[in-house]
Amino acid sequence: MSSGAVPAFLPGGEHQGLQGEQPRSRVPMTLLLSVFLIYTFTPLIYLIISATKSNADLFGTFGFWFGRQFSLFENLHALFTREGGIFLRWALNSFIYSLVSAVGAALISAAAGYAFARFEFHGRKAAFAIILGAVMIPQTVLVIPIFFVLSVIGLGNNPLGVILPSMISPIGVYLMRIYIEEGVDSELIDAARMDGAGELRIFIDIVLRLAAPGFITVLLLSFVGTWNNYFLPLIVLRSQEYYPLTVGLSAWYQLASVGGGGSQVLLPLVMTGALVSIIPVILVFLLLQRFWQGGLSAGALR
Amino acid sequence: MRSPVEPKSAGAWRSQIPTGKALVPYLLLAPFGCLFAVFIVAPLVYAFYISLFRDTLVGGRQFAGAANYLRVMSDDKFWAGLGNLFLFGIVQVPVMLGLATLLALVLDRGQLYGEALFRLGLFLPYAVPGVIAALIWGYVYGPVFGPFAQLAEAIDVPAPELLSREAMLFSIANIVTWEFLGYYMIIFYAALKAIPPHLLEAALLDGASRWQFVRYIQLPLLRPMILLAIVFSINGTLQLFNEPYLMRVHAPTVIDSSYTPNLYAYSLTTANQQYNYAAAISFVLGAVIACASYLFILVSGRRRRR
Incomplete structure (x- = not known):
């Protein structure tokens, strides 16, 4: 069976039992990886269990086992009603910022990738080299300078200050260029031009359609990247109502840990909120494996 | 990163300013280019610019040359x-x-x-x-x-x-x-x-x-x-x-x-x-x-x- 042709993540990857090799190492290999799987799951299981506990049980019962009462639904109710339902607002913010950034990043990267893949123009090589070079600019080092510029142009404490910078995806441009070079026939584009199709129409109807897998990959990676981003929104946004989940939760976390005066009531909410906020990303990764695995390995190969 | 930046010879710019169809690739690149300029190039330039100054309580913003960098070196x-x-x-x-x-x-x-x-x-x-x-x-x-x-x-x-x-x-x-x-x-x-x-x-x-x-x-x-x-x-x-x-x-x-x-x-x-x-x-x-x-x-x- 040729393993080279089987994409790493498609189910049915369990092949490879090479003839002549004894399966005697199956048990030790499985045990070895199980150790790591336990390591991986330990904090997640802790989080799941903690999300079902009341405040008293968090302190009073063992962390890796359920408490005296099952409080998950009380916690969820408290989570979504506290401070006028601000958690839901944060969740919606996260979703909107991520979605708008992702759609923008995918469209903008597709347009740029198409220009690099199918057009000759002055400065093409230099522009592409600059974009690839930008991949190496440390992201967090850029955050504080971006904050300065946002303050100058009046986008300090504005969601656009998080969304617009998140639309820049040098890796996205690179990926789209590859996808279009390989997946979009230039004769098809020429034929469409002969038939009198406008350039915008060609881009939308032919290029985007044929490069859809690449488009979805960039969309996904950008969505997850914005959903998980912390440093940029932390610096740019000051009003609670603009926070995404990461910033809002960490604010509660700090309150719960530092402040006295009943702020420990927040603890179960932080646990439950953390659980709620990681579920969408995990689902996205599990359901759409086919798309991100291509992006991950290509991103690392660049 | 495979190819280093290849400087275009000045002659490349001699040809006429692009019009019509020749504009298409530039238009396609424009959205990315604008964001890149505003959120990568401008922040770097602006941050470098203000790093050359010092805010003082009495004198306002004063040019400080490399003073901030020297301060980092000995911080x-x-x-x-x-x-x-x-x-x-x-x-x-x-x-x-x-x-x-x-x-x-x-x-x-x-x-x-x-x-x-x-x-x-x-x-x-x-x-x-x-x-x-x-x-x-x-x-x-x-x-x-x-x-x-x-x-x-x-x-x-x-x-x-x-x-x-x-x-x-x-x-x-x-x-x-x-x-x-x-x-x-x-x-x-x-x-x-x-x-x-x-x-x-x-x-x-x-x-x-x-x-x-x-x-x-x-x-x-x-x-x-x-x-x-x-x-x-x-x-x-x-x-x-x-x-x-x-x-x-x-x-x-x-x-x-x-x-x-x-x-x-x-x-x-x-x-x-x-x-x-x-x-x-x-x-x-x-x-x-x-x-x-x-x-x-x-x-x-x-x-x-x-």
Whole structure:
């Protein structure tokens, strides 16, 4: 069976039992990886269990086992009603910022990738080299300078200050260029031009359609990247109502840990909120494996 | 990065200004180009500009030349933060990438029960936002209701002080390893999958042992990917922020406001509003990251040629 042709993540990857090799190492290999799987799951299981506990049980019962009462639904109710339902607002913010950034990043990267893949123009090589070079600019080092510029142009404490910078995806441009070079026939584009199709129409109807897998990959990676981003929104946004989940939760976390005066009531909410906020990303990764695995390995190969 | 920037000869611009169809590629590039100019080029230029000034209470903004940079050079807080990261990286990066390589090799060999479960399960932490991962581990480490402390109490031994000055770097290293181990494992695994299977068959026919196949075929072919992973990890290490920022809540005396350079720049920006100096710190940090990556590429390239 040729393993080279089987994409790493498609189910049915369990092949490879090479003839002549004894399966005697199956048990030790499985045990070895199980150790790591336990390591991986330990904090997640802790989080799941903690999300079902009341405040008293968090302190009073063992962390890796359920408490005296099952409080998950009380916690969820408290989570979504506290401070006028601000958690839901944060969740919606996260979703909107991520979605708008992702759609923008995918469209903008597709347009740029198409220009690099199918057009000759002055400065093409230099522009592409600059974009690839930008991949190496440390992201967090850029955050504080971006904050300065946002303050100058009046986008300090504005969601656009998080969304617009998140639309820049040098890796996205690179990926789209590859996808279009390989997946979009230039004769098809020429034929469409002969038939009198406008350039915008060609881009939308032919290029985007044929490069859809690449488009979805960039969309996904950008969505997850914005959903998980912390440093940029932390610096740019000051009003609670603009926070995404990461910033809002960490604010509660700090309150719960530092402040006295009943702020420990927040603890179960932080646990439950953390659980709620990681579920969408995990689902996205599990359901759409086919798309991100291509992006991950290509991103690392660049 | 394969091709360095090739300067266009001045003659290339002699041809006429593009019109009509020739404009199309520029229009396609315009959205990306505008964002790139506003959110990458302008911030760098502007931050560099203000890093050359000093805000004084009486005199307002004054040109300071390289004074801020000289101040960074002799700022013990900045260098202590970098020192922390050096200690951190020298342990965390080899451990994480070594384990990731091992896991990828085991996965690739395919002699496992439930391979898909391991592949996805080990990757799962990458889907958890870094700040949430730090938050969860912060509670797991915690002395009050952290499960490790509870276990220690139950068997009547002193609780491990996972948030103490001595243990903190390791505790943070563990969080980062937890987040990225599966990610690098998957990347290495994909690279191993690209090795043509006939190579293994040929090697086995020639009487090579499985270990020899790993040592002389798989690891050398994996090498470029591992080097790239090291560059990314150096990059990520020097930008460390989320984990120490959240751990600070539990251990404010262990993690001060300059525990890592990024944390320092953040505190200078938000708490002290020393924008000029924070900008200089960001630039020096960026330069350190670029130098470290470049040095590493240089050294590993030289070793290969020998």
